Amino acid sequence: MRAQVIVLAGPSGAGKSRLAERLGLPVLRLDDFYKDGSDPSLPRITEGPNAGLVDWDHPDSWHPDDAMKAITALCETGMADVPVYDIAHDGRTGWQSLTLGDAPFFVAEGIFAQDIVAECRDAGLLAAAYCVTHSPTVTFWRRLTRDLRERRKPPFVLVKRGLALMRAQPQVVADAVAKGCTAVYPKHGYVAIGRLTGPRTRP
Numbered sequence: 001m002r003a004q005v006i007v008l009a010g011p012s013g014a015g016k017s018r019l020a021e022r023l024g025l026p027v028l029r030l031d032d033f034y035k036d037g038s039d040p041s042l043p044r045i046t047e048g049p050n051a052g053l054v055d056w057d058h059p060d061s062w063h064p065d066d067a068m069k070a071i072t073a074l075c076e077t078g079m080a081d082v083p084v085y086d087i088a089h090d091g092r093t094g095w096q097s098l099t100l101g102d103a104p105f106f107v108a109e110g111i112f113a114q115d116i117v118a119e120c121r122d123a124g125l126l127a128a129a130y131c132v133t134h135s136p137t138v139t140f141w142r143r144l145t146r147d148l149r150e151r152r153k154p155p156f157v158l159v160k161r162g163l164a165l166m167r168a169q170p171q172v173v174a175d176a177v178a179k180g181c182t183a184v185y186p187k188h189g190y191v192a193i194g195r196l197t198g199p200r201t202r203p
Contacts, residue, residue: 007109007130134185
């Protein structure tokens with residue numbers, strides 16, 4: 001095996017991307033495997049204030065098989081072609097090549113990352129799996145600030161979605177743990193992964 005994957009799951013806004021960047025390892029963004037907004041198979045919210053909107057937090061809104069193909073290629077060959085997804089436009093805007101160089105580990109992070117942990121482990125590709133978490137209130141404000149800054153959706157949609165995600169956060173973390181992730185705050189995850197990868201991580 002050329003390399004192994006470190007999976008980072010967790011609620012949107014919990015700090016997965018920030019932790020992945022801080023580690024200094026190659027990063028596969030699993031959120032780039034979302035379906036296009038025009039895909040008729042996208043699930044929709046059926047009740048509550050967000051009824052009728054696309055449920056981007058439902059696992060049927062992404063392509064796990066494509067993500068696993070990319071992870072397998074990276075582990076076996078050290079390179080893979082991966083999509084570039086623009087959330088503001090609800091779709092893929094192109095492709096890019098991800099290469100590991102001489103890195104023996106890489107990070108795969110995204111809100112559905114927990115759903116590929118078992119398959120990665122069974123295939124012998126998994127080095128470790130973590131669910132990054134904060135208090136629901138901290139996560140809500142971090143997510144809202146990020147999404148407003150990046151103009152991902154209209155503000156009203158972001159607030160409604162954010163409140164729903166804040167209420168659902170305990171279940172999201174529990175689901176990730178049940179699927180093989182260890183729940184950690186970002187600073188604790190950094191230390192744990194640093195022990196695994198050695199001096200390759202940045203201080």
